[in-house]
Amino acid sequence: MARVGTGVRVVGAVLAAVLGASLAGCSSTGGKRAEERAKAEAQGRPAVSTPRWTFAMVTHAGDGDTFWDIVQKGAKEAAAKDNINFVYAHDDQAQQQAQFVQNAIDQKVDGIIVSLAKPEALKDVIAKAVKAGIPVITVNSGSEQSAAYGALTHIGQDEQIAGEAVGTELSERGRKKAVCVLHEQGNVGHEQRCAGAKKTFGGVMENLYVEGTNMPSVQAALQAKLQADPSIDAILTLGAPFAPTAVKAKEAAGSKAEVDTFDLNESVARDLKSGALGFAVDQQPYLQGYEAVDLLWLYRYNADVLGGGRPVLTGPQIVTGAEAAELEDFIKRGRR
Amino acid sequence: MSATATADERLAPTSLVRRLLGRPELGAVVGAAAVFVFFSFAADSFLQASSLSTILYSASTIGIMAVPVAMLMIGGEFDLSAGVMVTTSALLSSMFSYQMTANVWVGVMVSLLVTLAVGFFNGFMLTRTKLPSFIITLGTFLMLTGLNLGFTKLISGSVSTKTIADMEGFPSAHALFASQWTIGSVTLKVTILWWLALVAVATWILLRTRAGNWIFAVGGGADAARAVGVPVVKTRIGLYMGVALCAWISGQHILFSFDVVQSGEGVGNEFLYIIAAVIGGCLMTGGYGSAIGSAVGAFIFGMTSNGIVYAQWNPDWFKFFLGAMLLLATLLNAWVRKRAEAK
Numbered sequence: 001m002a003r004v005g006t007g008v009r010v011v012g013a014v015l016a017a018v019l020g021a022s023l024a025g026c027s028s029t030g031g032k033r034a035e036e037r038a039k040a041e042a043q044g045r046p047a048v049s050t051p052r053w054t055f056a057m058v059t060h061a062g063d064g065d066t067f068w069d070i071v072q073k074g075a076k077e078a079a080a081k082d083n084i085n086f087v088y089a090h091d092d093q094a095q096q097q098a099q100f101v102q103n104a105i106d107q108k109v110d111g112i113i114v115s116l117a118k119p120e121a122l123k124d125v126i127a128k129a130v131k132a133g134i135p136v137i138t139v140n141s142g143s144e145q146s147a148a149y150g151a152l153t154h155i156g157q158d159e160q161i162a163g164e165a166v167g168t169e170l171s172e173r174g175r176k177k178a179v180c181v182l183h184e185q186g187n188v189g190h191e192q193r194c195a196g197a198k199k200t201f202g203g204v205m206e207n208l209y210v211e212g213t214n215m216p217s218v219q220a221a222l223q224a225k226l227q228a229d230p231s232i233d234a235i236l237t238l239g240a241p242f243a244p245t246a247v248k249a250k251e252a253a254g255s256k257a258e259v260d261t262f263d264l265n266e267s268v269a270r271d272l273k274s275g276a277l278g279f280a281v282d283q284q285p286y287l288q289g290y291e292a293v294d295l296l297w298l299y300r301y302n303a304d305v306l307g308g309g310r311p312v313l314t315g316p317q318i319v320t321g322a323e324a325a326e327l328e329d330f331i332k333r334g335r336r
Numbered sequence: 337m338s339a340t341a342t343a344d345e346r347l348a349p350t351s352l353v354r355r356l357l358g359r360p361e362l363g364a365v366v367g368a369a370a371v372f373v374f375f376s377f378a379a380d381s382f383l384q385a386s387s388l389s390t391i392l393y394s395a396s397t398i399g400i401m402a403v404p405v406a407m408l409m410i411g412g413e414f415d416l417s418a419g420v421m422v423t424t425s426a427l428l429s430s431m432f433s434y435q436m437t438a439n440v441w442v443g444v445m446v447s448l449l450v451t452l453a454v455g456f457f458n459g460f461m462l463t464r465t466k467l468p469s470f471i472i473t474l475g476t477f478l479m480l481t482g483l484n485l486g487f488t489k490l491i492s493g494s495v496s497t498k499t500i501a502d503m504e505g506f507p508s509a510h511a512l513f514a515s516q517w518t519i520g521s522v523t524l525k526v527t528i529l530w531w532l533a534l535v536a537v538a539t540w541i542l543l544r545t546r547a548g549n550w551i552f553a554v555g556g557g558a559d560a561a562r563a564v565g566v567p568v569v570k571t572r573i574g575l576y577m578g579v580a581l582c583a584w585i586s587g588q589h590i591l592f593s594f595d596v597v598q599s600g601e602g603v604g605n606e607f608l609y610i611i612a613a614v615i616g617g618c619l620m621t622g623g624y625g626s627a628i629g630s631a632v633g634a635f636i637f638g639m640t641s642n643g644i645v646y647a648q649w650n651p652d653w654f655k656f657f658l659g660a661m662l663l664l665a666t667l668l669n670a671w672v673r674k675r676a677e678a679k
Contacts, residue, residue: 030503031437064485064495064600208645209654213601214608215594217641220394224645227390228381241496241598248593252516252523253386266499267596334494 046083048301053111054085055296056104057289059140060117062092066241067263067285071139073334074289075113082297094121101125104134111135111296116142116149117189123149135299139288141189143311152299153307155291157283157315159189163196165316166260166281170234171202173278175258178205178234179225183212183242190238193262197236210242218242219249226253233257240265240280247276264319269331272324280324283315286335360617361629363669367615367661368636375639379646387646389522395638396531399631400586401605402612403534404578406630407542409613411575412555412622413469415458417476418579419605424480425451425587426597427488430497433505440505448584454480455580459573481603488599497597506592513585514593527589531631534582538627551575555622611658612637615665636661 057075061068072088079086087109089100094117102125104112112129116122119142129136130150138146138154146154170178178201180194198205208225210218226232226249235246235257243261250257258278261268263285271277291312298304306312319327330336356362375382401418408415425447433443454476461472489495500506515526542548550571553561562568591597614620615636616629640661644654 025439025442027433027437027439027504030500031433032435033437062600063481064488064598066494066496066598069489069494213603214605215590215598215601216397217394220390220397220638220642221645223390223393224387224642227384227387228379228646228648241596244596245594252390254521265496265596270499 045080047081048083048297050083050297050301052083052085053297053300054087054107054109055079055111055113055293056087056089056101056107056109057113057139057292058088058097058100058104059090059115060092060094060097061090061115066265067239070285070334070336071289074286074291075293076289078290078293078297082293084293084297086293094118098122098125101129105129105132108132109134110300111137113137113139113292113296114151115140116145117187119145119149126150135296137292137296139292146311147309152305153295153309154311155288155295155307155314156311157313158311159192160196161313162262162281162283162316163193163198164200165196165318166193166236166262167197167200167205169279169318170197170236170260171200173234173258175201175234176203177229177232178203178236179222179232180205180207181218181222181235181237181242181246182207182209183218183237183239185209193238194236203234205236212239212242215241215245219245219252222246222249223253226250226255226257230255234278235259237261239263240268243268243277243280244271247271264327264331264336266328266331269324269328272319272321273328275321278320280319281315282317282319282336284317284336285314287314357672357675360624360626360669361632362617363665363672364616364629364632364636367665367668368632368639371636371639371643371661375643375647379643379648382643382646385520385522387642389524391635391638391642392528393525393638394642395631395635396525396527397586397589398608398612398637399531399634400527400534400589401579401582401609402616402630402634403531403538403627404575404582405606405609406613406616406618406625406627406633407538407551408575408579409610409618409620410542410555410622410625411551411572412558413462413572413575414473414610415576415579416470416473416606417454417458417480418473418583418609419607420477420480420484420602421451421454421580421583422587422590422605423597423599423602424454424484425584426591427484427497427587427599429588430500430591430597431488431491433500433503434498435491437503440500440503440509442505443500444505444509444588447587448581451580451584451587452577453580455577455583456573458579459576462576463569463572477606484599484602495599497599499595500591501595509588510592513588513591530585530589531634534585535627535631542627547571547574552623555624557623608637611662615662617669633665636665 059068076086091097098121112134116138126136126149136151138151140156143154143158182190194207210221237243237246240263244267246259260278262281264280264282268280295306327336381387428450429443429447432446433440458476462469517524550566553566554568554571558568612633613630616633618625640657
């Protein structure tokens with residue numbers, strides 16, 4: 001055991017030395033300091049004096065999902081402004097998501113925001129919430145079921161319509177053969193996007209399923225696809241993190257295909273500006289969170305309802321190189 | 337008494353065929369050849385040089401981790417935290433460099449130390465508590481998964497890291513961990529070199545050094561090994577730190593190759609490493625296997641996962657193929673070994 005003790009001390013000493021050295025080994029470019037220099041954020045404080053209501057948001061997000069992070073940020077900032085106590089829970093298993101909604105009902109919250117990726121699993125618990133007099137707003141997915149389940153309104157992008165917008169855009173860009181890269185097998189929304197794009201696209205579109213949790217394998221699979229079929233001239237990824245990987249795969253495979261993507265992030269903005277990406281389809285996740293909280297507040301405050309029984313669409317918005325420069329700052333702050 | 341009867345049977349010369357049959361990777365090599373021939377016919381573009389380089393890249397990313405995982409399995413243990421540890425290591429270098437505005441290499445070194453410490457923790461807990469490695473590393477797996485998400489969100493304010501591509505030291509680190517060479521239409525990634533080097537070093541350790549004997553002895557029977565003076569604790573901790581070292585190499589590749597790291601990645605990859613090691617002839621019970629076998633296993637994995645794309649098949653069936661391949665390889669290994677022992 002003495003040997004082990006020495007080992008720990010040695011590791012500790014080396015760690016301390018490196019930490020010390022790091023203060024000397026600074027980078028004069030990039031990093032947090034650069035970010036702080038550039039940052040000038042508005043402070044969130046209540047703008048209203050309505051009672052402090054509690055709203056719960058329960059989504060089907062998996063752990064560590066960039067997209068839902070932005071939705072949450074929008075919801076939190078609206079909550080700060082509306083003097084709302086905001087609670088958030090998520091689980092990609094439908095059963096657990098339903099359980100979280102039940103928990104919110106038990107806590108007698110003043111409003112519930114829920115995403116309907118697997119609508120049937122949440123039907124009963126939403127009915128319970130409505131029966132208990134809690135207003136429900138659905139976001140992101142589930143535009144078809146929302147009204148039938150008794151929700152006030154639905155805020156989100158219709159995946160089919162978003163896909164159709166992509167198909168039209170690809171046709172206008174004169175593309176002939178496209179591949180739609182799905183990073184989650186069995187995700188209904190992803191299938192709808194590709195189906196929508198296939199519908200309006202003039203050329204041929206094929207689906208390619210990749211292992212989304214393993215980036216090197218995403219790149220290899222896409223490279224393989226491009227090498228197998230050199231006539232592919234457009235690649236469509238369904239999430240921002242996969243777009244730069246698609247660009248790498250295309251370069252490695254020596255393909256001339258144009259890469260386009262759903263959703264935005266910092267690297268997508270950079271690649272749009274440099275022309276490495278053709279366009280991105282944004283469904284404005286910030287707006288989905290922000291509007292959901294704000295509309296619940298409006299309903300409590302003034303019994304206002306938006307949408308007239310129809311879904312309120314937050315997308316698709318097609319972003320190209322020209323808009324990307326303007327959006328870059330907002331993307332860096334995690335809002336777009 | 338004739339001279340032949342008294343000769344020690346252990347000293348008798350063995351035929352080349354018999355020696356080959358006794359090698360753990362034989363089943364895997366036969367399997368790899370079969371998969372190769374199969375996809376050569378099934379997919380037109382499978383045999384072109386650029387496709388083979390893609391397959392090699394895919395195999396190398398699994399193979400780099402399959403090497404230490406195979407050594408660990410020979411030593412009789414598992415590491416379920418190996419997959420997320422790769423992500424942890426990438427997140428560490430990225431966030432440390434960014435938050436401290438430090439030269440990227442400082443982050444890379446901090447990440448090495450912390451990752452090795454995690455490996456040390458696994459080995460130390462295992463030898464101290466005498467709990468099965470399944471429990472210990474499952475605990476580490478869950479803790480690391482949570483820490484990856486929690487810390488990234490706490491520090492970066494979002495679930496992925498910020499870009500460090502514009503920071504000092506990035507180009508040189510990129511060259512070491514993520515560079516590539518283009519020869520004609522073929523792009524070769526540096527991970528392939530890392531992989532081959534690791535296989536060579538591991539093979540040397542296993543077959544030519546005292547530590548290698550210790551690993552086989554510990555995996556064959558820890559108590560018997562301890563009785564003959566093998567430092568069991570040291571060997572096990574060393575094996576776990578080996579996994580950590582390779583997780584660091586792998587993590588740095590992901591960071592410098594893709595620039596931004598998603599904190600939720602890596603979950604489930606530990607099984608791919610174990611699959612590669614098992615296809616390559618490692619026994620689940622320890623004491624038997626090879627580093628070359630793990631490389632062949634990773635290569636089979638690379639051929640299968642990309643071959644299905646080259647053949648333009650419906651990839652819904654990929655996991656089924658992988659499972660069938662795993663079963664077949666294991667059965668083939670068991671059969672070959674039985675034949676070798678019976679002779």
